[in-house]
Amino acid sequence: MKAASLARPLLRSPALRTAAARRLESTAASKATDAAKDTVSKAQQGLSRVASAAGPAIAGAAKGVGNVLGKMGGRTGRLVGFIERQAPFVVYYSKVGAEVAKIVFHGQKMSPPPVTTFQNVYQNLWKSFQNGTLFPSPQSLAQQARNVSNAQLVAGGVVAAECLGFFTVGEIIGRFKIVGYRGETGTHH
Numbered sequence: 001m002k003a004a005s006l007a008r009p010l011l012r013s014p015a016l017r018t019a020a021a022r023r024l025e026s027t028a029a030s031k032a033t034d035a036a037k038d039t040v041s042k043a044q045q046g047l048s049r050v051a052s053a054a055g056p057a058i059a060g061a062a063k064g065v066g067n068v069l070g071k072m073g074g075r076t077g078r079l080v081g082f083i084e085r086q087a088p089f090v091v092y093y094s095k096v097g098a099e100v101a102k103i104v105f106h107g108q109k110m111s112p113p114p115v116t117t118f119q120n121v122y123q124n125l126w127k128s129f130q131n132g133t134l135f136p137s138p139q140s141l142a143q144q145a146r147n148v149s150n151a152q153l154v155a156g157g158v159v160a161a162e163c164l165g166f167f168t169v170g171e172i173i174g175r176f177k178i179v180g181y182r183g184e185t186g187t188h189h
Helices: 002-011 016-023 027-071 074-107 115-131 136-144 149-176
Strands: none
Touching: none
């Protein structure tokens, strides 16, 4: 009687009901679905194991190199220490910048240029570097300066005035004053 009382909750369990319902389904389709789910879960587990194993290994190797360089002392040690202190800020702000760029890209419905554009630009840059024409000669710069039109001079003047105006407004906002810097009044003669 004890065995029967233990078996009743098992018979009423939802697991057995779903198993009975599964018997009515096509076995080939369910086997294929189960096999695909198993394959996907095994692949995900493998990838997560690889990522979790590689991450600490790379971080440990970088930390070991940083410790060795930091123990050297002198300029190298100070430089390594400075870089280690700056790394979290750089990572944080680069992630923030990437997220802002994503928002802007989606908001403006922009898309990055195709890879061929990058290839063409860098191939032309490399060719001009190889040919020695990357930086123009002083004679060609002088010739370009002579050929500047009045319209280009006016446009350059307007841009320079805008830059000066924005700089001045920024200084006023930064100092909270229109004229002069804050300082000690006792130092004036």
